[in-house]
Structure formats: structure tokens, C-alpha cells
Amino acid sequence: AQKVTQAQTEISVVEKEDVTLDCVYETRDTTYYLFWYKQPPSGELVFLIRRNSFDEQNEISGRYSWNFQKSTSSFNFTITASQVVDSAVYFCALGDAYSGAGSYQLTFGKGTKLSVIP
């Protein structure tokens, strides 16, 4: 069975601080996909990144960076120089590569609520 654990329920940081959101996943599959989604107070789910299991390169996009380590089954997300607009709930998700829905069948973690204080 697929499982995603986001151990941090809530995090508060002061603006301009760096913050790392942890994500640990469990799967028996050798091929899978990992995602991060952002849910701002308005409620929609905003896609941030998708990574397949064969690509362990870390990725940086502006102030966002992701660290994928298969050895520890982790896919952590770091925001550098946080801003108030980063305040949201962030979800890590695991995509099933073997379902009839491609990588789109997602198992979500419970989310981490990030509050950035001005």
C-alpha cells in the first residue's frame, strides 16, 4: 500500500527565514511519481512539482527547492527567504505509475500548514 507521511502538522516562521517541509513516502513499486501541491487560504490546489522515481536530481525553481533521496524515501521541500504569500497548506503526494490512471492516482499526505509571519 502507498503511504505519505508529513510529520510536521504546522510550522511558523518569520518572513525571510528558510523553511523545510518534510515528506516521507512508502511504496513497493520501483516506478512511481512524487508531487508537491500548495493549498492557499482560498482553497484551490496548486501544482508545484512532479518528479519520477528515476530522477533523483534535486531541483530548484526560484525560492523553491526539492531534495529527493530514494535511500531514505524522502522528498523534502525547502522555501528560501520565505514570504507572507507562502502561507498555505502544502501537500506531498505519491502517484501510482501502475494504475489505469497513469501517475494521476495520488495518495496525499495530511499536509503541513505553513504560516509566515511578517
Added chain:
Amino acid sequence: DARVTQTPRHKVTEMGQEVTMRCQPILGHNTVFWYRQTMMQGLELLAYFRNRAPLDDSGMPKDRFSAEMPDATLATLKIQPSEPRDSAVYFCASGRIGQNTEAFFGQGTRLTVV
């Protein structure tokens, strides 16, 4: 700007009433999903369709929930009869298998059953 459209955005109904939620997937997407978000359970997959055919609805309570896709531009999720425990945000998402992209989510329908 292509997006998944869900209606209504908010719905308050009395226990026992029928509720229908609608989703218009992004044009050209062949896979449609229904997810439910609650405080207790988080985001859970209810059902999904590929090329309008239901592939998996194992996450859905069969006795009161039904999901259909009458055409490529409309997916529906119906609850009959509704119960207070159905109160949640229901998200629709669509994607196209074969394209290396993410699933796009709608803004959700917030359902309150009183």
C-alpha cells in the same frame, strides 16, 4: 488559460436531500478524478474515469454515492441521500495520460450537510 471548472462552489443542504456536483474537465483531458477533503481524513480519492469509463470507484461509498461522465465535457458526483458526515470539500481533477504533466485540480465544491 485552461482550467477545471466545478459547480457549485458552495452548497448547503439538509440531511436526506440529493446533492449533485458538476465538473468540467480541461478540453482534451481523458482522465477525470474525484477527491474528497476532510479535516480528519485529508485528501482521499473517491473515483476516476478514463475516456469516460469508470475505472475505479473503490474509495466511494456505493450505497449513496454515484459518479458519472455523461460526455467528455461533464463529470458528475451525486450523493443521495446526503448525511452530515458527507460534509467536505470535493475536488475534481483532470489530466491526459501520455502527456508528462500533472493533474489539474478544480477549485472544489464545499458541501455542508446540516
